[in-house]
Amino acid sequence: DTAVSQTPKYLVTQMGNDKSIKCEQNLGHDTMYWYKQDSKKFLKIMFSYNNKELIINETVPNRFSPKSPDKAHLNLHINSLELGDSAVYFCASSQAPWRGDLSYEQYFGPGTRLTVT
Amino acid sequence: ELKVEQNPLFLSMQEGKNYTIYCNYSTTSDRLYWYRQDPGKSLESLFVLLSNGAVKQEGRLMASLDTKARLSTLHITAAVHDLSATYFCAVDALSGNTPLVFGKGTRLSVIA
Numbered sequence: 001d002t003a004v005s006q007t008p009k010y011l012v013t014q015m016g017n018d019k020s021i022k023c024e025q026n027l028g029h030d031t032m033y034w035y036k037q038d039s040k041k042f043l044k045i046m047f048s049y050n051n052k053e054l055i056i057n058e059t060v061p062n063r064f065s066p067k068s069p070d071k072a073h074l075n076l077h078i079n080s081l082e083l084g085d086s087a088v089y090f091c092a093s094s095q096a097p098w099r100g101d102l103s104y105e106q107y108f109g110p111g112t113r114l115t116v117t
Numbered sequence: 118e119l120k121v122e123q124n125p126l127f128l129s130m131q132e133g134k135n136y137t138i139y140c141n142y143s144t145t146s147d148r149l150y151w152y153r154q155d156p157g158k159s160l161e162s163l164f165v166l167l168s169n170g171a172v173k174q175e176g177r178l179m180a181s182l183d184t185k186a187r188l189s190t191l192h193i194t195a196a197v198h199d200l201s202a203t204y205f206c207a208v209d210a211l212s213g214n215t216p217l218v219f220g221k222g223t224r225l226s227v228i229a
Binding site: 031040042043045048094105107108109 | 150152154158159160161162165203205207209216217219221222224
């Protein structure tokens with residue numbers, strides 16, 4: 001069974017278009033994340049949701065909007081795509097990041113390779 | 118603000134050799150994670166280190182955590198080609214809203 005799944009795996013689109021990436025986890029986790037990995041492999045967190053509530057919103061353009069219909073799903077919608085948006089986008093999930101003994105190891109989805117032409 | 122530095126960023130090593138990847142971080146934390154990423158693939162969890170002095174081993178890889186030195190090491194013993202991948206460490210910030218801060222990754226290439 002796939003723990004964290006994303007669709008689509010590849011996305012090729014033109015500048016100016018609007019696109020969405022979907023993510024689902026079946027691990028029963030409370031927290032989900034979106035990361036962007038650039039061509040140099042640097043991994044940067046974009047958003048985090050805990051039980052459908054936004055808890056991290058790093059400095060990303062307003063064109064990026066996450067939506068969490070329930071705690072098992074976190075989608076990413078991107079408006080007016082630009083060349084610089086080309087990257088691999090990873091969804092991840094974990095237990096809630098409480099400050100206790102609980103490890104909130106993150107489990108990553110397979111990634112969505114976005115190419116903007 | 119927590120900063121995480123890995124070194125080296127690129128490592129080419131011969132099969133059969135030993136080497137260590139270092140992960141330094143700037144503020145207090147006792148939770149550190151190591152991930153592996155194969156080319157074109159996702160990140161796979163390797164080790165979870167949750168206390169000072171923690172040591173975990175899996176096959177030819179061994180990870181340790183020294184919270185006083187703010188340092189984790191990933192030691193590779195007798196490298197084989199299958200270990201070629203990018204290795205990331207990630208540190209729990211323990212404060213604020215960012216649960217994990219990732220290093221830039223170490224791209225390891227094991228050659229015959």
